[in-house]
Structure formats: structure tokens, C-alpha cells
Amino acid sequence: YYVWNNVAVRADIRQHHVPNALEKTRQDATGQPEVPTADLFMNELSIGVSYFLGGPKDSDKDGVYNRGDLCPDTPAGQIVDDDGCPLDTDLDGVPNGWDQCPNTPRGATVDEYGCPWDEDLDMVLNGIDQCPETPPGALVDVDGCPFDTDNDGYLDGIDRCPDTPEGAEVDDRGCSEIQEGIQEGLLVLHNVYFNFDEDTMRPESMPIVDEVGLALLQRPGIKFEIQGHTDAVGSVEYNQTLSDERANTVLTYLIENFPELDASLYSARGVGESRPRATNETPEGRQENRRVELHEID
Missing domain, CATH: 3.30.1330.60 (OmpA-like domain)
Structure with a gap:
């Protein structure tokens, strides 16, 4: 049992059994053994202290010594748990020690530095975004998909007139002639x-x-x-x-x-x-x- 990193104690309890060891050691006047059994039993207790020179080894320099390191080849710079294995708090596949964005939302796609990206700039990260090619400026739902409230073919956020009556003809800004006139x-x-x-x-x-x-x-x-x-x-x-x-x-x-x-x-x-x-x-x-x-x- 290690008391410190380089100091250990050991305790042993042993029993020795020597068959027929006492059979001829003592006899009575008739020449018969006085000891009823010929076997010898001895109990032994030993206690020891070991001191290891040079200190314990930590091959991967992760702060967890080899004897307790379940991941002995951890790359340098990574944060590890008590077993010496790298942590990945946000579960993005990039260990904490390398992850420059350690709080990435679950499911987001990340780069080699552990940082997510938003290709269509709609504030919903790739990997989570169900509509990753949304046009710039369009309003989106929690899944990153745009909507068109008035169903005129122009997305909310881009549509200058988002309340166009159903069936009305619209211009390239999503406005009917009437809406455009009132706006102007x-x-x-x-x-x-x-x-x-x-x-x-x-x-x-x-x-x-x-x-x-x-x-x-x-x-x-x-x-x-x-x-x-x-x-x-x-x-x-x-x-x-x-x-x-x-x-x-x-x-x-x-x-x-x-x-x-x-x-x-x-x-x-x-x-x-x-x-x-x-x-x-x-x-x-x-x-x-x-x-x-x-x-x-x-």
C-alpha cells in the first residue's frame, strides 16, 4: 500500500506446515513418540516499508503516474481526469486541452480547434441547422429553417412586406403594388x-x-x-x-x-x-x- 508516491508499506501473515517433523523428536520409556502428531505448524507475521528512489514515473506528463494512468499515451497539453484520460466536456470530439471552444452546443459540427461554424450566418450552428443554406437576412426557427408567413415566396426577414394578402402579386421585395404605394x-x-x-x-x-x-x-x-x-x-x-x-x-x-x-x-x-x-x-x-x-x- 502506497503511503506517498515513493513510499509503500507491506504486511504479510504466513503459516508454515512441515509434515512428520516431530515424529522422532521425543519418545517415552517404551520408545513411543510423546507428541501426538508428527506435523509441525508455524505462524509468521512480517511488516515492511519500501522507499523508491527517483520518484514515480509519468510518461505522458499528464499529472497521473503510470501505475494509475489508464491512458498512458495522452498527448501533451490535454486536461485529464483522475484516471489520466483526456476530458471532452462538450463531447465534440476535441479534448478540453485543445478545445478553444469548450462549451460548444451538443450536435454542432466543429473544426480541428473544437469551434463550431455557422455557414449561412443565421445564428444556428452547422450540425444543428436543418437548413444550412438559408439566404442571408432570412429569419429562422430553432432548427435554422426560414419561414414565409404570407406565403408569397419571399422569406420573412427578407420580405419587406411580410403581411401581403394571400394571392396578391408581389414585386422582388415581396410587396404588392398597394403595399409598395403605401410604403412610398x-x-x-x-x-x-x-x-x-x-x-x-x-x-x-x-x-x-x-x-x-x-x-x-x-x-x-x-x-x-x-x-x-x-x-x-x-x-x-x-x-x-x-x-x-x-x-x-x-x-x-x-x-x-x-x-x-x-x-x-x-x-x-x-x-x-x-x-x-x-x-x-x-x-x-x-x-x-x-x-x-x-x-x-x-
């Missing part, structure tokens, strides 16, 4: 239709105005003016009145159907035929002039 502060609508000679909006126009409402919700606190425009058919006074009524119809619809909008930020007015975008001499030109516009205002 000027939206021109040629497809908001009213009953002839009335301010009543036709049913097919309502989904379009709904999309306008959703787009306005993405710009809270911004003031907009809704303008009504007509062609030049009819008197100036009549067209002025009709355009004003139609602009207010759109405003009323937005406020009633989107209560989250702050009504104080929005106003409506008609400008009649005073601001044509095309000639009034052709049907195509007059159709271009009949429109609703939204203008961002200070």
Missing part, C-alpha cells in the same frame, strides 16, 4: 369601382380597399389623405362633388372595417377633374383619370 407614400388605385353616377362602392372593389387597410396598419402614426378623381365627362361642379363623395366613401369603409386605424390621421377630399393623368379624349384616357389616390401628408 403615394398609392394610385384605378380598380376601385363605384356604381354609375353614385358614391356606392361596388363589391369587387372591397377586397382592394381591404388590402389598403392592411397596408395602412403597417404604417401607424402616418397621416394620409384620400383623394377622389374623375374624368371630364359632366360639369366641373358635378365632378367635384362626386369625387368628394367617393373619397369619403373609401375613408368611411376603412375606418369602419379597420378599427385599429387612428381615424384622426386620415382625411378625404375630392379634386374632381382638375388633375388628369391622361387625355379625356379617349375611353382609355378617361378610365386612367377615374381613380382614388392616397397621399402621405405632414
Whole structure:
């Protein structure tokens, strides 16, 4: 038993048995042995102390002496356990003594220094990342996979308009024409239709105005003016009145159907035929002039 690294103690208990050893040692007057048995038994107890010169050996210099080292060939510089075997706390295959990133998450792929990498820069490490080729800027889930909330083909984080209504055509930034117009502060609508000679909006126009409402919700606190425009058919006074009524119809619809909008930020007015975008001499030109516009205002 080692008391110190170079000092050991030893204790032995032995019994010696010598058969027939006493058979002829003592006899009585008749010549018969006085000792009833001829075998000799002796008990021996010995205690010793050993001192080893030069100290114990540690061939791999890991701090665990050879006699107790279960991994006697550990490379230099590695941290070992009590048995002399290298530790790998994060279980990445790179021992602690070499691991420059000793707290790598379980499952992450590491380099020769024990450090993980994130090839697509989405903050989910390779080996854990189930979508390792995510485009830069895309938002991802815990598995490193991007998502597209509005299903328009443009990933969240890249999509400038992540709430595009389903089925809407979008540009290369993921925005519909309506969303883009609201973002830019000027939206021109040629497809908001009213009953002839009335301010009543036709049913097919309502989904379009709904999309306008959703787009306005993405710009809270911004003031907009809704303008009504007509062609030049009819008197100036009549067209002025009709355009004003139609602009207010759109405003009323937005406020009633989107209560989250702050009504104080929005106003409506008609400008009649005073601001044509095309000639009034052709049907195509007059159709271009009949429109609703939204203008961002200070």
C-alpha cells in the first residue's frame, strides 16, 4: 500500500506446515513418540516499508503516474481526469486541452480547434441547422429553417412586406403594388369601382380597399389623405362633388372595417377633374383619370 508516491508499506501473515517433523523428536520409556502428531505448524507475521528512489514515473506528463494512468499515451497539453484520460466536456470530439471552444452546443459540427461554424450566418450552428443554406437576412426557427408567413415566396426577414394578402402579386421585395404605394407614400388605385353616377362602392372593389387597410396598419402614426378623381365627362361642379363623395366613401369603409386605424390621421377630399393623368379624349384616357389616390401628408 502506497503511503506517498515513493513510499509503500507491506504486511504479510504466513503459516508454515512441515509434515512428520516431530515424529522422532521425543519418545517415552517404551520408545513411543510423546507428541501426538508428527506435523509441525508455524505462524509468521512480517511488516515492511519500501522507499523508491527517483520518484514515480509519468510518461505522458499528464499529472497521473503510470501505475494509475489508464491512458498512458495522452498527448501533451490535454486536461485529464483522475484516471489520466483526456476530458471532452462538450463531447465534440476535441479534448478540453485543445478545445478553444469548450462549451460548444451538443450536435454542432466543429473544426480541428473544437469551434463550431455557422455557414449561412443565421445564428444556428452547422450540425444543428436543418437548413444550412438559408439566404442571408432570412429569419429562422430553432432548427435554422426560414419561414414565409404570407406565403408569397419571399422569406420573412427578407420580405419587406411580410403581411401581403394571400394571392396578391408581389414585386422582388415581396410587396404588392398597394403595399409598395403605401410604403412610398403615394398609392394610385384605378380598380376601385363605384356604381354609375353614385358614391356606392361596388363589391369587387372591397377586397382592394381591404388590402389598403392592411397596408395602412403597417404604417401607424402616418397621416394620409384620400383623394377622389374623375374624368371630364359632366360639369366641373358635378365632378367635384362626386369625387368628394367617393373619397369619403373609401375613408368611411376603412375606418369602419379597420378599427385599429387612428381615424384622426386620415382625411378625404375630392379634386374632381382638375388633375388628369391622361387625355379625356379617349375611353382609355378617361378610365386612367377615374381613380382614388392616397397621399402621405405632414
